[in-house]
Amino acid sequence: MTNVWPSIRELAASVRSGERVAADVAALVLARIDQHNVNIGAFTRVLSERAMAQAEHVDQLVVDGKDPGPLAGVPFAVKDLFDVKGRPTTAGAKRRLSETPAADDAVLIKRLVDAGAVLIGTLNMDEFAYGFSTVNTHFGTTRNPHDLDRLAGGSSGGSAAAVAAELVPFALGSDTNGSVRVPASLCGVIGVRPTHGTLPMDGVFPFVDELDTIGAFTRCTDDAQLVHEVLAGNSLSEFAADPIKACVLGGFFHEGIDPEVIGAVDHVASALRAKRVELTEAARARSAAFLLTSAQGGRRHLEALQDDPQSFDDGTRDRLLAGALLPDGTEAAALASAEPFTDQLTEVFETYDILLTAATPVSAPRIDEETITINGQAVNARAHLGMMTQPFGISGVPSISLPVSVPSSRMPIGVQMVAGRGREAVLFQVAKQLERVGVIAAPSAPGVADLSPLKESA
Amino acid sequence: MDRQSSSGQRDASSGLGVNGLSFDVTADAVALRAERLAIRIPDEAEPGVALQLKALAAHAETAGLSVAREGDA
Numbered sequence: 001m002t003n004v005w006p007s008i009r010e011l012a013a014s015v016r017s018g019e020r021v022a023a024d025v026a027a028l029v030l031a032r033i034d035q036h037n038v039n040i041g042a043f044t045r046v047l048s049e050r051a052m053a054q055a056e057h058v059d060q061l062v063v064d065g066k067d068p069g070p071l072a073g074v075p076f077a078v079k080d081l082f083d084v085k086g087r088p089t090t091a092g093a094k095r096r097l098s099e100t101p102a103a104d105d106a107v108l109i110k111r112l113v114d115a116g117a118v119l120i121g122t123l124n125m126d127e128f129a130y131g132f133s134t135v136n137t138h139f140g141t142t143r144n145p146h147d148l149d150r151l152a153g154g155s156s157g158g159s160a161a162a163v164a165a166e167l168v169p170f171a172l173g174s175d176t177n178g179s180v181r182v183p184a185s186l187c188g189v190i191g192v193r194p195t196h197g198t199l200p201m202d203g204v205f206p207f208v209d210e211l212d213t214i215g216a217f218t219r220c221t222d223d224a225q226l227v228h229e230v231l232a233g234n235s236l237s238e239f240a241a242d243p244i245k246a247c248v249l250g251g252f253f254h255e256g257i258d259p260e261v262i263g264a265v266d267h268v269a270s271a272l273r274a275k276r277v278e279l280t281e282a283a284r285a286r287s288a289a290f291l292l293t294s295a296q297g298g299r300r301h302l303e304a305l306q307d308d309p310q311s312f313d314d315g316t317r318d319r320l321l322a323g324a325l326l327p328d329g330t331e332a333a334a335l336a337s338a339e340p341f342t343d344q345l346t347e348v349f350e351t352y353d354i355l356l357t358a359a360t361p362v363s364a365p366r367i368d369e370e371t372i373t374i375n376g377q378a379v380n381a382r383a384h385l386g387m388m389t390q391p392f393g394i395s396g397v398p399s400i401s402l403p404v405s406v407p408s409s410r411m412p413i414g415v416q417m418v419a420g421r422g423r424e425a426v427l428f429q430v431a432k433q434l435e436r437v438g439v440i441a442a443p444s445a446p447g448v449a450d451l452s453p454l455k456e457s458a
Numbered sequence: 459m460d461r462q463s464s465s466g467q468r469d470a471s472s473g474l475g476v477n478g479l480s481f482d483v484t485a486d487a488v489a490l491r492a493e494r495l496a497i498r499i500p501d502e503a504e505p506g507v508a509l510q511l512k513a514l515a516a517h518a519e520t521a522g523l524s525v526a527r528e529g530d531a
Contacts, residue, residue, distance in 0.1 A: 337522050
């Protein structure tokens with residue numbers, strides 16, 4: 001399936017059957033992290049002792065004739081805003097390193113562990129998930145495994161980079177405005193944003209209640225569905241429509257973005273015979289998401305902004321201070337302002353099963369690049385990486401970022417596929433179809449394929 | 459597509475903005491809010507905060523809110 005790993009389903013099956021030993025798998029993962037993380041900066045904490053103990057527990061279950069679960073022995077890691085028992089939940093903030101250690105794992109970590117998965121460590125992020133870059137003053141910059149001089153994206157950049165570099169078979173991130181889909185696009189992996197409210201947020205450090213979701217990063221579509229089903233606690237039913245009715249969005253989602261990115265979207269649209277549709281309220285929804293995020297972020301961190309504003313990264317401090325100083329009523333006004341776009345989506349999904357856009361307006365910018373060009377204008381690179389994802393976050397619909405196979409492109413490019421609320425099954429089904437015919441595939445990152453004995457050890 | 463919200467709350471064209479909110483991030487309004495919230499903006503943060511507020515005002519305008527300008531009564 002990749003240079004390093006079999007698929008998650010195959011890996012778990014081999015552990016359940018006793019063909020592979022979970023402790024060996026965990027040890028190999030730890031060795032890979034030791035070898036590669038120094039260059040990529042994906043992990044903030046590696047939980048070696050816990051991982052080995054958990055893996056040995058899985059092996060013991062197999063020896064005892066018990067089923068460890070559908071993710072038996074599969075290593076994973078989580079963005080550094082999930083509670084991990086016995087550790088402070090940093091949310092990417094230095095100021096939280098002295099917090100009381102979490103009394104328990106986050107609910108979604110528990111679900112994965114109950115299914116046999118093995119937690120390896122925590123992953124880098126933008127401070128308090130407020131950003132699209134994973135350039136973190138305290139925990140360092142996560143670099144794109146496809147080009148170490150380029151951004152991994154954010155805010156779940158550590159999660160995307162860890163999967164792109166094949167350090168772990170899957171990772172969890174959170175997506176408020178695009179924090180799963182943006183880094184998935186820039187790093188060339190699959191990133192899922194489920195319907196808002198589907199997955200429990202217990203034990204996850206919050207950002208914006210109306211937007212926050214949890215999603216997984218994987219390298220193939222079947223893995224993405226399997227992990228999603230374990231997280232959701234139920235299997236998705238098959239989606240029966242054939243042929244799939246797809247549309248590709250023009251207007252806001254098409255004008256002025258990188259021609260190579262448009263080419264990638266058109267490639268997928270052509271494979272699905274998608275019709276072109278315009279949703280005129282998208283820009284308004286994106287701005288509404290910006291305002292809601294800023295106002296609620298400022299309100300959430302008000303006490304710390306009053307007491308010690310210098311304890312934040314400079315950029316986070318300025319964004320949160322500005323948000324705290326917005327007029328009362330901004331959050332409600334922003335939510336109301338997004339309603340016309342949600343209405344348009346409801347209408348378009350009466351005709352179409354899925355819609356397509358780019359996941360990001362450009363491929364990964366250089367870390368030292370301040371601006372990108374949108375509509376002929378130089379704009380702040382980091383603020384605009386989420387412009388394709390933000391309108392959908394505030395509408396609550398599920399979406400997925402898929403790496404498009406573009407042989408001529410040096411850096412990965414992601415396409416965003418969106419479905420109606422609760423229709424994740426459609427997303428996975430269409431993604432699998434595209435993968436089968438080679439339209440999407442996670443590219444291998446250079447320089448990380450060595451030390452890959454799992455492929456040979458089966 | 460229908461450009462109007464089914465909620466009927468939005469009326470940007472009349473200048474009322476969404477839910478009647480006037481989005482005022484003029485210097486005086488921000489200073490008043492900072493005082494009420496007991497927020498002290500560090501000197502080195504002032505340019506960054508000002509830049510953010512300017513960007514947010516632009517987003518407020520795109521979102522259909524009625525944005526107050528410096529010098530507005």
